[in-house]
Amino acid sequence: MKKFKGYLIDLDGTMYRGSEPIASAADFINALNKKNIPYLFLTNNSTSTPENVSDRLNQMNITSTSRHVITSSLATAKFIKHQKSDANCFVIGEEGLYKALQQEGLTISEEAYGSDYVVVGLDRGVTYKKIAEACIAIRAGAEFISTNRDVSIPTEHGLLPGNGAITSVIEVSTGKHPIYIGKPETIIMNEAISELGVAKQDIVMVGDNYDTDILAGINSGIDTLMVFTGVTPYHEYSSFDKKPNYHVKNLSEWIDHI
Amino acid sequence: MKKFKGYLIDLDGTMYRGSEPIASAADFINALNKKNIPYLFLTNNSTSTPENVSDRLNQMNITSTSRHVITSSLATAKFIKHQKSDANCFVIGEEGLYKALQQEGLTISEEAYGSDYVVVGLDRGVTYKKIAEACIAIRAGAEFISTNRDVSIPTEHGLLPGNGAITSVIEVSTGKHPIYIGKPETIIMNEAISELGVAKQDIVMVGDNYDTDILAGINSGIDTLMVFTGVTPYHEYSSFDKKPNYHVKNLSEWIDHI
Numbered sequence: 243m244k245k246f247k248g249y250l251i252d253l254d255g256t257m258y259r260g261s262e263p264i265a266s267a268a269d270f271i272n273a274l275n276k277k278n279i280p281y282l283f284l285t286n287n288s289t290s291t292p293e294n295v296s297d298r299l300n301q302m303n304i305t306s307t308s309r310h311v312i313t314s315s316l317a318t319a320k321f322i323k324h325q326k327s328d329a330n331c332f333v334i335g336e337e338g339l340y341k342a343l344q345q346e347g348l349t350i351s352e353e354a355y356g357s358d359y360v361v362v363g364l365d366r367g368v369t370y371k372k373i374a375e376a377c378i379a380i381r382a383g384a385e386f387i388s389t390n391r392d393v394s395i396p397t398e399h400g401l402l403p404g405n406g407a408i409t410s411v412i413e414v415s416t417g418k419h420p421i422y423i424g425k426p427e428t429i430i431m432n433e434a435i436s437e438l439g440v441a442k443q444d445i446v447m448v449g450d451n452y453d454t455d456i457l458a459g460i461n462s463g464i465d466t467l468m469v470f471t472g473v474t475p476y477h478e479y480s481s482f483d484k485k486p487n488y489h490v491k492n493l494s495e496w497i498d499h500i
Numbered sequence: 501m502k503k504f505k506g507y508l509i510d511l512d513g514t515m516y517r518g519s520e521p522i523a524s525a526a527d528f529i530n531a532l533n534k535k536n537i538p539y540l541f542l543t544n545n546s547t548s549t550p551e552n553v554s555d556r557l558n559q560m561n562i563t564s565t566s567r568h569v570i571t572s573s574l575a576t577a578k579f580i581k582h583q584k585s586d587a588n589c590f591v592i593g594e595e596g597l598y599k600a601l602q603q604e605g606l607t608i609s610e611e612a613y614g615s616d617y618v619v620v621g622l623d624r625g626v627t628y629k630k631i632a633e634a635c636i637a638i639r640a641g642a643e644f645i646s647t648n649r650d651v652s653i654p655t656e657h658g659l660l661p662g663n664g665a666i667t668s669v670i671e672v673s674t675g676k677h678p679i680y681i682g683k684p685e686t687i688i689m690n691e692a693i694s695e696l697g698v699a700k701q702d703i704v705m706v707g708d709n710y711d712t713d714i715l716a717g718i719n720s721g722i723d724t725l726m727v728f729t730g731v732t733p734y735h736e737y738s739s740f741d742k743k744p745n746y747h748v749k750n751l752s753e754w755i756d757h758i
Contacts, residue, residue, distance in 0.1 A: 401635065
């Protein structure tokens with residue numbers, strides 16, 4: 243069995259479900275730490291900051307620092323910075339997105355019209371007025387960026403609209419398609435691979451969601467390890483067009499391969 | 501030239517543009533009144549009541565009463581009433597939709613979960629919470645109805661998101677498709693044809709928007725008269741797959757045929 247030198251790891255459904263850690267998640271991370279194998283957590287969540295995420299992991303006894311966390315907001319901010327380091331951004335989103343953009347030194351514009359970028363992340367306080375302003379700015383030429391395609395987010399109240407659903411209002415109204423950043427896109431993956439500092443052939447992407455985690459790995463040309471502790475049920479395995487390189491029912495089965 | 505015995509007439513782009521009446525619109529309606537030819541105004545607008553619409557027309561010296569006006573909200577309320585006369589409706593919308601449902605004796609539910617119908621019209625005060633509740637109700641089995649597909653609405657500030665764009669959040673997040681009521685659907689047309697009380701072969705649909713007005717007429721098997729005073733430019737005429745029966749640059753050219 244191949245020994246990987248770097249791990250990219252999904253969170254929801256792989257490390258925890260809601261507020262509950264998944265069995266063996268802490269042991270899995272401890273095994274990586276013990277062998278000094280670098281890893282990063284990769285989440286499409288755009289509302290939390292890396293600090294919020296690592297606090298949550300630590301509360302579940304899963305070792306992490308904020309530097310272990312790449313959110314779709316962080317990857318979005320880095321992507322925009324590469325394109326235009328003094329960009330002016332009109333933002334629909336929450337704290338995680340605002341802070342990520344500010345930390346990259348980008349300007350947050352109160353005025354949509356005339357901004358360089360309209361950046362959309364999940365915003366549970368979004369208004370019609372803000373969406374309308376975003377549409378006008380995009381029609382006037384602003385670049386349209388969206389943190390991720392997720393159409394719904396699992397909560398204790400049920401499946402609520404995700405950022406992909408919010409983004410669709412603007413997409414449908416303007417007829418313009420955004421650049422998506424989060425998994426399964428390669429943009430967030432390239433950011434993570436470069437941050438990890440390990441050659442691509444030695445990295446594995448670990449996750450429970452075929453459509454985001456596993457396709458992200460496949461799309462970016464790295465190996466994939468699928469776990470069945472989250473959204474994609476095991477019985478769907480046979481229907482995958484492109485299979486993950488490895489799959490386990492849960493992470494405990496993989497620890498010996500680290 | 502065929503003499504029609506009943507007219508269905510679009511408003512925006514056909515009778516007025518924004519707050520300005522279109523030349524000959526008042527003369528056109530006066531000619532119908534003079535010959536006692538029945539007519540109805542048909543609008544996808546879901547936020548205004550028929551009274552709001554007729555007041556606006558009268559201010560522009562275009563003769564009308566609220567009984568001449570069928571909004572997409574009115575057609576929605578009548579459609580639901582035919583299906584379930586004691587329906588319980590969770591509503592995303594503005595005054596025009598609420599009043600229409602109430603006037604048909606339907607119950608407006610504050611609680612989305614467990615409602616019979618989730619009814620969506622343009623709501624410029626819509627919140628994430630309301631959309632999220634609507635999604636949960638639809639996943640739980642509520643019928644999903646949307647007043648119209650219009651993706652954008654022309655305003656003095658530019659093109660703003662229309663009801664079709666708002667509806668797409670729920671559609672994308674739940675994966676369920678709504679029943680649309682407004683033009684170019686036949687639901688609003690059948691309601692209007694029945695209200696007009698004239699045989700279908702003697703009715704003409706008049707409008708400026710190929711994708712809504714003209715297709716609505718074609719879809720419901722009545723004749724169509726296209727005017728080029730609104731959104732669809734004349735140079736697109738040659739590209740229409742199914743042509744309108746008649747077309748004029750503006751309504752003054754048609755008055756002699758009334």
